Amino acid sequence: MIGALVSLIYRSLFLRGTSGAKAAHFLTKLAYVSAFVTAAYLRGDSIYIAAATAALIALADSGLDWVGPAVILSSIPATWYALTAYLLSLAGVPPTVTPADAAIIFARVLAYSLTIMFIIYSIDPVSISNALHALGARKASSAPLLIWRVMPYGLSTMMESLAIGELKGEGASKRIAPAIAAIIEHGRGIEASAYLRLAAPMVHRLPRRVNSFFTALLLLSAAALILWVLP
Amino acid sequence: MQRPVIRARIEEAGYSGRPVLRNVFFEVRQGEVLLITGRSGCGKTTLLRSVLGIINILGGYARGYVELLGRALSDFSPGEMASLISYIPQEPWLGIIGHTVKADYCHALSVAGKRCVIERLSRYGLGGLGDQVTYGLSAGQYQRLLWAEGMDKGSVLLVLDEPLAYSDKGFRYVARKIVKEFVERGGAAIIVDHDPRFWSDMAADELRLCPIPRPLSVRRPRQGSGEVAVEVRDAWFRYPGGEWVVKGASLTVRRGELLLVSGPNGAGKSTLLKLMAGVLRPSRGSVSVSGKPIIVPENPLTYFTHPTVREEILGNEDIAERFGITPLLDKPLAQLSSGERRRAAIASAITRGHDIIIVDEPTAGLDPWSCASVLNALVNAVEEGHTVIVAAHDERVAEVATRVCVVERGAVSCG
Numbered sequence: 001m002i003g004a005l006v007s008l009i010y011r012s013l014f015l016r017g018t019s020g021a022k023a024a025h026f027l028t029k030l031a032y033v034s035a036f037v038t039a040a041y042l043r044g045d046s047i048y049i050a051a052a053t054a055a056l057i058a059l060a061d062s063g064l065d066w067v068g069p070a071v072i073l074s075s076i077p078a079t080w081y082a083l084t085a086y087l088l089s090l091a092g093v094p095p096t097v098t099p100a101d102a103a104i105i106f107a108r109v110l111a112y113s114l115t116i117m118f119i120i121y122s123i124d125p126v127s128i129s130n131a132l133h134a135l136g137a138r139k140a141s142s143a144p145l146l147i148w149r150v151m152p153y154g155l156s157t158m159m160e161s162l163a164i165g166e167l168k169g170e171g172a173s174k175r176i177a178p179a180i181a182a183i184i185e186h187g188r189g190i191e192a193s194a195y196l197r198l199a200a201p202m203v204h205r206l207p208r209r210v211n212s213f214f215t216a217l218l219l220l221s222a223a224a225l226i227l228w229v230l231p
Numbered sequence: 232m233q234r235p236v237i238r239a240r241i242e243e244a245g246y247s248g249r250p251v252l253r254n255v256f257f258e259v260r261q262g263e264v265l266l267i268t269g270r271s272g273c274g275k276t277t278l279l280r281s282v283l284g285i286i287n288i289l290g291g292y293a294r295g296y297v298e299l300l301g302r303a304l305s306d307f308s309p310g311e312m313a314s315l316i317s318y319i320p321q322e323p324w325l326g327i328i329g330h331t332v333k334a335d336y337c338h339a340l341s342v343a344g345k346r347c348v349i350e351r352l353s354r355y356g357l358g359g360l361g362d363q364v365t366y367g368l369s370a371g372q373y374q375r376l377l378w379a380e381g382m383d384k385g386s387v388l389l390v391l392d393e394p395l396a397y398s399d400k401g402f403r404y405v406a407r408k409i410v411k412e413f414v415e416r417g418g419a420a421i422i423v424d425h426d427p428r429f430w431s432d433m434a435a436d437e438l439r440l441c442p443i444p445r446p447l448s449v450r451r452p453r454q455g456s457g458e459v460a461v462e463v464r465d466a467w468f469r470y471p472g473g474e475w476v477v478k479g480a481s482l483t484v485r486r487g488e489l490l491l492v493s494g495p496n497g498a499g500k501s502t503l504l505k506l507m508a509g510v511l512r513p514s515r516g517s518v519s520v521s522g523k524p525i526i527v528p529e530n531p532l533t534y535f536t537h538p539t540v541r542e543e544i545l546g547n548e549d550i551a552e553r554f555g556i557t558p559l560l561d562k563p564l565a566q567l568s569s570g571e572r573r574r575a576a577i578a579s580a581i582t583r584g585h586d587i588i589i590v591d592e593p594t595a596g597l598d599p600w601s602c603a604s605v606l607n608a609l610v611n612a613v614e615e616g617h618t619v620i621v622a623a624h625d626e627r628v629a630e631v632a633t634r635v636c637v638v639e640r641g642a643v644s645c646g
Contacts, residue, residue: 011471011472014330014364014366015471015472016364016472017330017331017334017362017363017364018331018333018334018362019362062471062472065471065472066471066472069471125330125334126334129338142328142338142342145328145329145330145334145335145338146328148330149327149328149329149330149335149365149366152330152364152366153324153365153366156366157530157533160510160528160533161533163509163510164510164525164526164528164533164534165536167508167509167510167524167525167526167585168525168536168583170536174536175536178535178536178537179533181565182530182532182533182535185532185565186324186325186532188288188289189289189320189322189325190325190326190327190328191288192280192285192286192288192289192325193285193318193320193322193325193326194325194326194327194328195283195285195288195309196283196309196312196313196316196318196342197313197328197338197339197342198328199309199313200308200309200310200312200313200314200342200343201310201342202338202341202342203310203341203342203343203344203345204337204340204341204344204345204346205341206334206337206338206341207333207337207347207349
């Protein structure tokens with residue numbers, strides 16, 4: 001169960017390197033996020049458009065490899081919110097929530113979660129590093145790369161550790177502490193082994209190729225969201 | 232006479248107040264290679280960490296001085312050091328900070344003030360892998376990436392800790408040629424390796440930190456019985472978002488076999504092992520196992536559950552003796568060397584009654600004595616009826632394997 005959850009997080013957030021939606025121009029990503037926030041603020045049902053465009057772009061990018069795990073993962077908070085609202089209502093806590101209301105809560109939370117996960121999925125740490133470099137934070141410019149390196153590595157270490165625990169006949173609860181210890185050890189190991197790189201500032205920006213197809217898709221999605229909320 | 236690139240006198244170095252080594256002095260000049268040898272766990276990595284000034288990050292300490300190009304190392308900024316020194320750690324995955332091959336390579340060169348030319352990666356067998364996520368690389372590919380970064384940033388000093396432990400035979404010779412060219416151009420290299428003969432054509436000086444006992448002889452076990460332990464049928468596998476890593480693999484492993492899975496770096500050996508252990512499930516095809524499998528991965532730390540070797544091997548002192556880990560029984564696993572961890576993990580797997588033992592690179596980074604003791608233990612396990620499946624580049628493993636399967640581009644062929 002825990003292993004499956006870790007696997008879903010891993011696949012939902014760190015599936016790709018720098019291809020597909022990650023390689024879209026960073027200004028179009030900003031445009032998409034701005035359009036999403038504006039649309040969600042002005043008109044609640046625009047979240048469905050955002051989620052649908054996110055899912056379509058992700059389908060074009062990596063087929064069901066991202067959409068499947070992301071929908072399953074998103075359905076966890078969606079189910080929680082819908083169910084607790086409905087059960088509290090049944091217990092007499094206002095407001096009244098009908099099964100139809102619970103279904104709407106489910107759909108909205110699912111759409112929000114899916115869109116936010118897509119935004120995280122499409123972040124390219126190289127863009128952030130280059131932005132930090134351009135802003136003069138040259139030492140900090142290694143941090144985004146490191147985060148995107150260590151987080152998925154930590155998740156895959158945890159998955160491997162849990163799977164080995166299963167083979168050893170140990171319960172997941174017994175394996176969590178050693179798995180975390182392995183991740184911490186890994187972090188310290190990187191800190192020491194890559195110390196010179198981490199402590200030194202980047203001199204040049206990192207090269208980055210822009211994918212014009214996904215840049216266009218994100219721009220179209222941003223435009224669709226804005227058109228949806230226009231009076 | 233060429234000028235010294237590095238001069239070091241380490242009076243004492245160790246961890247948690249416990250000294251690991253004392254009074255080590257060396258000097259390496261331009262065009263010279265220093266080979267550091269000694270039994271696994273006798274302080275070779277500690278020495279390199281002390282020289283680089285990174286031992287304190289790992290809770291250790293070092294007293295003494297280190298000079299680089301005639302100046303105290305502490306006078307250099309991290310940027311200058313990143314430019315002048317290239318370091319390949321024993322556990323290569325710890326030297327990588329980029330999420331993709333290209334990002335890591337270009338970042339390493341950027342901090343050294345160089346621009347990256349991604350096409351140069353093909354010299355190191357990483358052509359076409361620029362966009363590959365680094366958490367999907369094999370240990371051998373990590374090493375190749377670190378080699379590429381180390382050489383292309385134009386350092387004056389290479390500090391290499393078992394830099395070929397996970398590399399295939401082809402790349403070992405490429406790497407040796409690269410080092411030779413590097414020192415001929417006036418660079419200096421410090422190399423920790425258990426095989427000094429491999430570097431003999433470079434007239435390297437040898438610094439032996441501690442003697443290595445004469446290795447025990449290792450015999451090949453008897454052939455396995457007819458009973459099937461693991462059957463892989465037309466198995467295909469790809470990691471989410473990636474390409475096919477295993478492509479239609481079929482093989483049968485019989486009880487009591489010591490099967491070696493070999494092949495070039497990145498061919499899919501580790502993935503095949505994980506499929507056989509049940510850690511991964513095939514995308515297509517099937518894997519059936521008759522018995523109780525266990526896997527000791529490339530990074531053995533993920534195998535362990537308990538903080539000490541004694542707990543991990545359930546207090547079995549007999550097996551500790553067989554694996555030469557008796558002195559380590561009460562030492563925290565976090566303080567063991569890579570080779571010691573690997574031996575402890577294999578001992579634990581046998582103690583816990585697993586009859587199909589799958590080990591990824593069991594001898595990587597082990598000195599001849601430790602290697603022979605691990606191989607003997609695996610041979611004993613086979614003769615006691617266990618099935619052992621090993622992925623390795625180490626030719627010493629091929630000498631004891633009862634059969635060899637080669638994985639190339641995800642396809643398997645067995646002898």
